[in-house]
Amino acid sequence: MTEMLRRWCGGRPRRVDVAVALACFLVAAPVTAATAYHRDASVPAYLLLLLASCLPLLVRSRWPVPVAAATVLVGVVELVLIPFTPAPHPDAFGISLFAVGVALYAVATRTDRRTAWRTGCCAAGALTLTALVVRSGLEELPQNLGLIAWPCLSVAIGDAVRSRRELLASVVERAERAERTREEEARRRVTEERMRIARELHDVVAHHITLVNAQAGVAHHLMRTDPEHAYQALERIRDTSRAALDELRATVGLLRHSGDRAAPREPAPGLAGLDDLLDAFRHSGLDVALERAGEPDGLPPITDLTAYRIIQEALTNTHKHAGPTTARVRLDFAPGLLRLTVEDDGPAAGGPQGAGDGTGHGMIGMHERARAVGGTLTAGPRPRRGFRVHAALPLPGGRRPGCRP
Template sequence: MFERLRKSLLVQLWMRDLAVAVICFVLSTPVAVAGSFVHGTPVTWPIGALAIACVPLLARSRWPFQVLAATLTVSVVQFLLFSLPGPSPVCTAVALYSVAIRTNRRTARRVGACATAVLVVASLICRPGLENLWQHLALIAGLGLAVASSDAVRSRRQLLDSALERAEQAERTREEEARRRVTEERLRIARELHDVVAHHITLINAQAGVAHHLMRTEPDHAYQALERIRDTSRAALDELRATVGLLRYSDDPAAPCEPAPGLADLDALLDSFRHSGLDVTPERTGQPGELPAITDLTAYRVIQEALTNTRKHAGLVSARVHLDYRADALRIAVEDDGPSTPGISSGNTPATTTTDETQGTGTGTGHGMIGMHERAKAAGGTLTAGPRPAGGFRINAELPLRGRRKG
């Protein structure tokens, strides 16, 4: 198959070169005939010389430099030995074009200057005098036009190649950007689902443990715990429905772009943890104001995930939430009095599984801590976490207040 393809390409090149040679002969014949009449020489001489000059063009695609040398030789011989009237520079110009189009601009100009000098010198030797000046100028113009045409074609090809490369690069960049946005959206939805599910399921599990513990001894309190399980599960369903709506109706401009709980809902969030048995104390310093939407949501989710980790892994301990409103940033600190091992509160190291409502319940995967870091980074802030020297665990976050409007 490759051999057939190679032969087919060679045939196409040969046919193209043959067509170029024939066209050169046809276009130059009227000039040769007119020159023979002016000088009173037989018309067969210039036509025969023209045919000989066109023969090397049959190989111009395969050996352009050799073809240029051959056409130059034929033209010089016609000038010096036979003094044929009006030899046309078309064949040499075509051969020069074939060389120039396959080389760089500097090489093309140098080769063109040398070829022009050779022909002009031969023409001056053969036909000196001012009356033949137009012939010398015609030679210079013809060969110069060949070099200029090759330069224009080369520049055009380079421009097209550059445009094609930019289009391909843009296509690759567009695909990479699409994949990146899909990944970011997937991670964002995963964070939302993790925060919603982990928080509510942790509370439901804790409240179910309380109900189970008090069912026989204090049925009234157990009934209250069951009511809280009902309310918590309803809230979980509502948030899940809103989050899944991001996927179903992402192209609907009227649909909500994101579930948007914020620090305005912080008291209700802390109450839900208190009902599960976690002692949470809020503290606020500075002058609260209206926060950017992403900062408001990120602050809420960080506090939610930090307290969820505390309740899940540290059990019934005391926790504190400190909000420090500053001029350029909101600082958040969530600390507890539980175990000081980083893995326990961060969810990176499993805690001992137990069914006692006063202990940690279940193991962690670390997704919560990863999600908090990603949220803080997406909001332009930072987040650090680690054990407290006096015991327990502490999470610090600093979120910028770009575009904050004073309350």
């Protein structure tokens, strides 16, 4: 029966109000009829008074305070009419108390605490004052003052239910917010890892493919006129391809599970391998000079990798856009700061035209790498000719560099 009533209501306030009003009447009707019969009073009159107190409950969800006022008014009318009924009983009042309690409970659950208690106190005051006037005398005083308890008890129960609902709602909201925050954090970390792997793949592929392309061009040009040098170029293509495969294998290994024994364990490249990197560019026709100032003091692995990748990408862009030209790499190790500069003299006569606008994926990756370690990077054409990339990377014990070098 309860399940059928719950399905019929279906969370609709109007149906719930009808069900509550009907339940209130059906529960109180037998008691009211028995009381009237026991007191030799009119049973229909008592039931009609009960019906009048339950009818306002049909709209208790929409207007809880007016409904409470209406039920209290019925109770006041009942108190006034008791002395004029046949064979009045000293404790005859009580027909509308059940409806008053239900109405005040609705006020407490659907309004704020101050409104609920104001309404409850007004109801208790109105009923008590009416009873004191109608039923005067010291022998009736305890019963009259007892009318204060029923409205206050209804408000207290409703206020406790409302507070518990608000507490549960806040707990659910916090749980949902925590779940959303956890999902957003997971998505952010996945995006950062994806971008990091994309940068590594771009740097490895762009660098080695550029070198292989240049060395293949040299081998093709010298194959007939100078087979010995062409053979050396093919050897460098083999070595470069092997290095590219090794780095690709190491990068793809980042996608494997940490417990997968098949994942490669090659060390990440760093400035220790800078000479080999520059030799590879020199073999491809790029004249690269290296200058060092100072000595590194506790270079973190992430900064070491970042500096290597920036130099690698800058020289790859030089070779791609300027062709065989002259480039310079300068490393300046200052206290708490590493400054590195890569600049070239631009394309030679008849060489590739332009060095790009500095907005490709490689340039974006260099900026992202510099920001990831707390540094800055600037890149752009030199005043007369060529292109310049400058990065300032903080070292342990140093301050974060400014926006410009």
